[in-house]
Amino acid sequence: MTDRAFTPAAGRLAPLRLYDPIVSLTRERLWRSLLAMHAAPRPEDVIVDVGCGTGSLALLLNRVEPRARVIGVDPDPGTLELARRKAAATGSTTGPGPEWLTGMGDAVADLVGTGAADTVVSSLVLHQCPVPMKRAVLASMHAALRPGGKLVIADYGRQRTTAMRLAFRIVQLADGKEDTQPNADGILPRLIAEAGFHGVREAETVATVTGSMSIYVAHRG
Numbered sequence: 001m002t003d004r005a006f007t008p009a010a011g012r013l014a015p016l017r018l019y020d021p022i023v024s025l026t027r028e029r030l031w032r033s034l035l036a037m038h039a040a041p042r043p044e045d046v047i048v049d050v051g052c053g054t055g056s057l058a059l060l061l062n063r064v065e066p067r068a069r070v071i072g073v074d075p076d077p078g079t080l081e082l083a084r085r086k087a088a089a090t091g092s093t094t095g096p097g098p099e100w101l102t103g104m105g106d107a108v109a110d111l112v113g114t115g116a117a118d119t120v121v122s123s124l125v126l127h128q129c130p131v132p133m134k135r136a137v138l139a140s141m142h143a144a145l146r147p148g149g150k151l152v153i154a155d156y157g158r159q160r161t162t163a164m165r166l167a168f169r170i171v172q173l174a175d176g177k178e179d180t181q182p183n184a185d186g187i188l189p190r191l192i193a194e195a196g197f198h199g200v201r202e203a204e205t206v207a208t209v210t211g212s213m214s215i216y217v218a219h220r221g
Contacts, residue, residue: 055083157214168211
């Protein structure tokens with residue numbers, strides 16, 4: 001566990017218990033489904049969910065392919081406790097369910113092992129991080145992946161229209177403009193490439209009441 005500061009899952013203004021209801025307003029089912037489609041889990045894959053929050057994505061990936069090993073990583077023990085409760089409530093009849101590890105995103109390679117993951121996923125994490133931490137998290141994701149492994153990120157990307165820029169102000173109020181503005185300006189593809197990933201592309205965009213969400217896909221060379 002780390003004592004470094006991080007932005008809570010629900011932002012700086014809302015209690016943790018409101019995280020899932022808040023995220024549900026962002027067309028969560030659609031973009032999580034799109035992320036899972038691009039992750040395309042296979043039997044025996046090791047899939048690491050960086051900044052797993054209350055576990056919704058990790059549990060979805062586990063349902064899509066119960067024979068994959070899904071590991072959720074998050075720095076907040078309280079959030080991980082909610083993830084464990086959610087996993088226990090939903091249950092898995094065909095596999096052990098996700099594993100949950102406490103740690104920061106920039107330490108994921110240390111937690112799961114260098115080159116240990118077939119796929120690394122993340123959702124709604126990088127927009128909350130300062131640019132140096134965005135770089136550090138992406139570097140650790142790259143290190144955690146095996147050669148040829150896949151990265152799939154769902155997060156706020158470039159806000160291309162006036163409507164989306166206005167909607168994104170809700171996120172900036174909750175998470176701070178300094179950390180979120182680079183995402184709105186479209187920095188993520190460049191940062192992903194600079195971390196050493198190949199074939200970086202914005203595969204999907206989803207307009208929501210809080211701004212435009214993007215699905216980014218890339219591979220470790």
